[in-house]
Amino acid sequence: MYNILYLQKQEEQLKRYEGLCVHCGECCGADGDDPCANLAKAAQDKCYCKAYENRLGPQKTISGKSFNCMPIRELLKFDLPYLRCPYVK
Template identity: 40%
Template structure:
């Protein structure tokens, strides 16, 4: 859509859904942002049948949780930490896309 075209409400919502899908598709599901590389990941981090990580509470993930060993862990939007480093971040699809 060009900048001169206006969005209708439904076309805007469709565009937003499409943009979210594209963003989510960047995730390599490495689990590094959830502590998988540190040995004490978030208690909600799960491994699927293909060895990729996923969050058991994905739709409600932001905020305070705890690690498997009971340590406090704050889940934040990945965009808030892309400028930082964390163990295992070299496999992060978001970081690789933005670097």
């Protein structure tokens, strides 16, 4: 029983955490000239990832450069200036 409650709590926290994202795409290179090849535009200037469920790990930019997609909490260790990102604040 406690196990189920714990898992539910984790799930809720994950949803709340992910819900903070404003889908600006800054962390995927949306503002640069060579963004991730999985980055797609949606309505109202929002971005989404075409490979979200399998995003973490090796990926390529549009021009073919390799990089590792990392969770935002890992990226923020590098002190990157994502001005619109709520996780930075």
